[in-house]
Amino acid sequence: MKVGETRSGLALWDHDGEPASHKVEPKPLCPECRSFDYAHYQTNWGYGWRCSDCGYDDYYSLGD
Known part of the structure; x- marks a missing residue:
């Protein structure tokens, strides 16, 4: 997979020959x-x- 960026700020992802x-x-x-x-x-x-x-940890429980 290759990743690039255009001047407009769009990311180009080339995965299996199908760019998106x-x-x-x-x-x-x-x-x-x-x-x-x-x-x-x-x-x-x-x-x-x-x-x-710094050890900062922000955790979200799925039950809350």
């Missing part, structure tokens, strides 16, 4: 330390965002 375009989503920053090392994760009971730089 959509708006580029910026990578979120950690709200605590503003680090780019802020990643989404999932568990069986929910999902969350975790920063490995």
Whole structure:
């Protein structure tokens, strides 16, 4: 898979020879330390965002 960006801010995804375009989503920053090392994760009971730089963890339970 190749990813590119056009001047209009559209991302070009080339998957199996079928290009599609959509708006580029910026990578979120950690709200605590503003680090780019802020990643989404999932568990069986929910999902969350975790920063490995400062340890910030924002978890959402599927039962709530």
